[in-house]
Structure formats: structure tokens, C-alpha cells
Amino acid sequence: MEIITKIKQMQAKSDKLRKQGKRIGFVPTMGALHKGHLSLIRQASSENDVVIVSIFVNPIQFVSGEDYHTYPRDFQRDEKLAKKAGVNIIFYPVVEEMYPQELLTFVNVGRLNEGLCGKFRPGHFQGVATVVAKLFNIVKPHRTYFGQKDYQQAMIIKRMIEDLNFDLELVIMPIVRDKNGLALSSRNTYLSKKETKAALVLSKSLQVAKELLDSGERRSEKIISRMNDLIQAERLAEVQYLEIVACQTLEPVEIVEKEVLIALAVIIGKTRLIDNMLWE
């Protein structure tokens, strides 16, 4: 496994691989790899000749007051996990390599960034779209892999790829959960034992929504209200948002008629967690 830290070197390497006819699969990450990332890597490995993972904690996607400085960083651990999972190249730049001068150029994906997390993290998705555009130009992949856990992010990247004609295929992989149902996230490491238990209200409330929908309930308000009750009952949990939206437009749906996304953000202690479920 090769570790590349310089942009020009990464671009030259990808050019060389492409010239050799190799298909490049790309998994962008902020490190702190968990089984969710590993599922993306394994999928990339099965579909491409070369798997490149980027590890970069991207400052411009953290909103003021968020956890940029405390975000878990452990390169040696990530390196071992990546190697074991079959990664060929880690692209691991420092901040000054990615942002050598004041950044003046930003990529914005309108409307899709307005609801859900976008409402509570102003500028977050602009930071994500911009860094992902940069990474696409640096890694030059044929396919890229994102997790459904960050569903809004995946939809924004999908639209950016379409609108800006990035010549690559986006693969969205299912949420990976621990044995109790908690969606894996690098931020789960922030949780105390008590909080980890409390955090189960996210997936449990999605289960409640699923049961209601399966049994014929179609009114979003009713479903959201029942989810809310369940979460309110957990002393350590505070709902940030709880929404039922159309899968493509991410616009709220009052009556469920076709496939929807049920999405929520909940603050457990001081840790903000998200989860979601597609229902058809």
C-alpha cells in the first residue's frame, strides 16, 4: 500500500494508472475508519483495479463551534485498517497542501443543501461539495463510494457530478449498524457508555416509523409525532430535526405516497448524531 501526500504526485499516479487501463475506485474519508468505511472500500475493491482512499479532515466543512479540532485522528490505526481491507493508495494531504492560499472558489449545490442538516450546519455542504470537487480532480476516479448514512451529502454529490459533468460513477452503499442497531459513525467514539445506550433511540425511532408505515399510516405528522415521543422519553437525547422527505428532492412530504426518506438528527449529550431510512 502506497501513501501519497502531494497533489501533483497523486494526479501523476492516477494519470499513469488510467493510461495503463486500470479502473480507479475512490473512497473519500475523514479517517477514523469504521466498518461503514470498510464496506465502501470492499465494494470499491470488488469493482475496480485500484482502490484509493483519501484521509483528510476538511476544515471548511466544519461550521463554527463544531468539532474540527477534536475530530478523531489516528493515522496509524487507519493505515492498518485500510491495508487489511485491500486499499492500494491512501491520499493523505496536510491542510496546507489542500488549501495553500486563501480559497476563493466554492462549489454550491442549491436547494438540496437547504433542508435537513443544511438548516443546522450553514456552509457545511458548500465545504463538502468544494472539497469533493477538489478530490475528484486530484484522484481522477472512475467510481466513487459514499455511504447512505450521510444521505443528504450523497444526494448533493450526485447532483454535483451530474451538473458539472464529472466523468465518474457514484455508488451509494447501505448504512452499517452495530449489533444494537446504532449506525456506525466516527463520532460514536465521543459517546460515554450511557450515551451509547441512549443513542439507540435514533434507530429505534426509525423502526417505529417503519412499523407505522408498514401498517398503513401515511400521515407524516403522525409518524413524526410517534418518533418524537420515543426520543423525548430518553433524558440524554434532544431532537434537532425529524423529517419525512422525498428521496430525490429532499422536500418534506405530508402524505407518504411513494418512496420516502425518514431522516433525523439527535443530540446525545454533546454529540450530534444522524440516521435515516428509505421506505417504499
Add this chain to the structure above:
Amino acid sequence: MEIITKIKQMQAKSDKLRKQGKRIGFVPTMGALHKGHLSLIRQASSENDVVIVSIFVNPIQFVSGEDYHTYPRDFQRDEKLAKKAGVNIIFYPVVEEMYPQELLTFVNVGRLNEGLCGKFRPGHFQGVATVVAKLFNIVKPHRTYFGQKDYQQAMIIKRMIEDLNFDLELVIMPIVRDKNGLALSSRNTYLSKKETKAALVLSKSLQVAKELLDSGERRSEKIISRMNDLIQAERLAEVQYLEIVACQTLEPVEIVEKEVLIALAVIIGKTRLIDNMLWE
């Protein structure tokens, strides 16, 4: 010479060329080719294995009330000129190919888009940056060629390339003028005979600025005032802006101490023309 109208076909072609080790030079245009474009094409031809010219009148860079619908379009004439100048491929998409659905994603290059033309054409440079990002992803060039005549545009594209890590080299070519000094522009075809004569005030005023600077004048205000007097004397001309700015930041300069750009926009009859000069 090949004409390609589909994005996927253009991308596949460029992939193939790159695999063969060919260097691709790219000249984006809106057609209505003149000797300015041809100088870019010839330079591209001398430095690359393959020259690709795009011809696309990009709706999203025209501001409301501008000349999108009347912009000169003559593909057969452009085709002949391109062929004669040594172009290998013309990428010639229709609007529905470039914008098949509502565009939600925009590229913005902050600050550099605020002054000069940006003040008078709100949204113009966003439209330019966005379509150029798209074209870079479609044509996948090694080098791209822009004219100094649209200096602000060239600086915005330069910064976009740096900020978003497009893996290509930007070449900026000098302004081409007719025998009387008028900077070549596709919009010169709008001018009547009288107006064409009146339009010489743009280059003449730049000459006045040069003479003043050469003779030691350093106060921008004085230089601009003299340029303004010359243009005011022409009944058909109306100054839109007249500025002396720093070459890199495009911020106004009060006292000329190092290299500057003298730039102006003048409306002749109903036609908006721009011109500029670098002075060191």
C-alpha cells in the same frame, strides 16, 4: 476534423487520446470566431498533439437584458475557420445537452468577480466559471487557452483551476487588434461603420494612459480623468467603467507602483465593448 455533439462521446474520445499519450489543447469559445480565437488555436496547435475547440453560446453567462438570443451564430463559417486553423475536434453541444435538467450546482470564484465587469454583469462570472468547469470535465485537456482581452475572466479561471485542482495549464494569449487598434471581439459585428470608428476611443484611451504612465504620471485619478475626457469627446461612446487595478487581485490602485491593469468598458451605441492593457 471531427465534430462531436455529445458529452459522453467527447469524454470517451478524450480518455482514448490521453491513453494514447496525446496532449490535448483546449480553446473554449462561443463561436463567431475571429483572429483572436485563431491566435489561441494556433498557439494550442503548436504546443499540443490535439486541439479541441468548443463552440457553445452559454445561456447562463448572459445577464437578463443581454444579447443571448442575438449573439452571432454561424457554425458553417466557424467550422471552415477552425479547420483551416488546424483544429482536430469541435465540441458543439446543444443547450439541452449541456443543461438537461435544472442546474443546481454553481461554481463561484469570490472577490475576483466583484469589480470591473462583475459590477455591471451580476451572475456573469458564475455562469462562466460553471460552464468552464463543466467543459474541463468534458474535454479533459492538458492545456487551455484564454485571451487577455477578457482579463478578469482569465484571472477567475486561473483561480478556479488553482482552487479546485484542475490538472491542467492555463495559457493567456495577448489581445489581437485590427489595423486601427480595435480589440477583436465577436460583438464588433454589431457595430455600424460610424460606431466602428467611434469604438477606437477604447484603444486610444489606453494609449493615452500608457503615454502618461511612461512619462512618469503615477496618480490613477489623473490618468483615468484624461482617458475619460478622450472618451467623453466621442458622442457615440458612454463609459461604463474605467479602472486601474492590481493585476492579480483586480483591486483598484490609487498610486501606480508596480504592474497594473488598465481596463475599461464602453458602450458604443447599443454595443458594450471592453479593452485593457497591462503596464509595468
